[in-house]
Amino acid sequence: MSFHGVRVVDLTRVISGPFCSALLADLGADVIKVEPLGQGDPVRAQGVMVGEMSSYFANYNRNKRSIALDLYAPEGKEILADLLVGADVLVENFRPDVLGKMGFPAERLKQINPALIHCNINGFGANGPYAERPAFDLIVQAMSGFMSCNGTADEPPMRSGVPIADLVCGLYAALGVAAALHGRAPQSGGASVQVSMLASLMSMLSFHATNYLNSGEVAPRTGNDHAIVCPYGLFATADGEIAIAPSNDAIYAKLVKALDLEERLAAPAFATNASRIARRGEVNAIIEARTKTASSAHWIDVLNRAGVPCGPVYGVGQAFDDPQVRSQKIAAQTEFAGRPIGVLASPILLDGLKSAPRLPPPGLGEHTETVLREIGCDDGRLAELRAKGVI
């Protein structure tokens, strides 16, 4: 496993941070999740429960070990320092100054472990006028301009129903950590990796961003149509709807042929993408009149065989039931207290192998004793920490 032997001390909670460390854990890292005593990560109480375990928590925390610790107590801080001595990476998603206030400013981290890679995941950046603002996925979706790219021109901007700002930020943070691990010569110093949810989601604005930055203009929202490609979008069939996306004129020609619409749509009036965009309503209506004459399954088969990108519009359940999705083992299974829990597999195949969950999601503090023994705590010390309410 690629990150086998890499030890990550993980102070993150909720989604962006735990997703980052889950990606590293899936790739083999030993991730020690440090949680507050009592409730632990708030996601433990969210989503569908399987017995005592949240499936939402399980998805982002499988393959990790958990220790529960009072980080406000001096002894809790000592334990954190001891953990950091043997760690390669520290990941946290506190607001910018919190770690310093807890007694771990950058200089202290450097003293404790000069080779440590410190990854901070934040909302809006570690400096600037909004650095101290509380962040949340929706706010970043709204402020980044991402929502403004979704939906139709006559409706308000539309968020994605998945926490996309959290997740994309977690992915960037994991890549940043991986890059820092690669760049770090064994004898050299550590590194700092900082990623904000705002910059991460804005980096997804793609042509919307480059068009604006280089023309000053922003195109109106186009719903399920593509701003600069026609035809493109969802089309009704006899029993539902399908997505069709011919990406260039050659594939448009294949589409028209496969739909047996050459007489109407191979005319010079529709020869270029620009001419089709100008008559989008007409083009779409002609195509849809044809797609409505047969089933979705029929057209998906016919168009794909003709080389035209086409597929069904699935709900979440339908997606997991699809034969291709099943063949790719996109759903995986872990377990807790003897009960199976469905989670998402890592989409990264290394040497043909998916990194399946190798450890179940941890109960809160399940590994406190094991991990503390690994950093030298004996029975007496463990009893003392327990008596003081630090662990």
Place this chain on the structure above:
Amino acid sequence: MSFHGVRVVDLTRVISGPFCSALLADLGADVIKVEPLGQGDPVRAQGVMVGEMSSYFANYNRNKRSIALDLYAPEGKEILADLLVGADVLVENFRPDVLGKMGFPAERLKQINPALIHCNINGFGANGPYAERPAFDLIVQAMSGFMSCNGTADEPPMRSGVPIADLVCGLYAALGVAAALHGRAPQSGGASVQVSMLASLMSMLSFHATNYLNSGEVAPRTGNDHAIVCPYGLFATADGEIAIAPSNDAIYAKLVKALDLEERLAAPAFATNASRIARRGEVNAIIEARTKTASSAHWIDVLNRAGVPCGPVYGVGQAFDDPQVRSQKIAAQTEFAGRPIGVLASPILLDGLKSAPRLPPPGLGEHTETVLREIGCDDGRLAELRAKGVI
């Protein structure tokens, strides 16, 4: 720079693959983009042009060098083999069997360079019933269930207007390559990394996926409201609308206090998130009646100071003009033929530094001669290849 010294041979085109190699290039890798003679990567002709250069292409290909090559000619294949000898990574987003048909099946790659990391980015997986289908962002958004999570219950599923399937897949692929680079001992064999757009986007389904996999149930689309949190969403103000997202009861209490609505919303009837979801219409109406009495700027200031996540709903242009976005240098600049081109900076800060564009986007084949000289072609050979139309 973290991937300084890593050489990537990049056969990708369009978005998912070029984004993967751009992420590696931003982090220091020497990426050699191999393009077909004539038109090159189709994205060269898309989006807003700055002189002869597409700003869309510039964004995903800055920091790379380009060589233009006829990979169907035997001499073109020889050059590719020579390039691979000195490479660390090969990235391609062909359909599964294309590289083999070109004369580079896995066994041949292993012969050419046993330490090579081969990254394949595909649409639906390298095997399974749809492996040969042409992929496109919209189709993956539709088939993955992602679209079904976006929009309101009474409207059809809504795609994201950004090519999110391409981009998330590119991010996973870059992480996979980084992990393989870390795991690869210098003397050991290479590695294979495979990532599909379908598995990548499904991995973003988060609680929608885990709820379905563990209960068999899928909640209806909730538009800009959160399925399991209330209040949450967009609220009209005197001069626009704002996003508000209190993530737990403690922050709900802060919201109610900051809005001076304690008399109406601190009642026991609204004490729990569940009770508020049951009366969402009423809760939202009371809040919106209040937010409409002052400007967006007023409430954004008041609520953030109270610790309630709140922000504006920006268009793309407004997002780039925001003072925080400016402070974070999220927009960056490169140039081509003396003209500045606005692009997106990498959101990853390493040791406090953003990886700014260090090389402009390449003209098609701009580095053919330089790179071929690096792998040992002399004047005679270059003239011969030119005469044969291979370069």
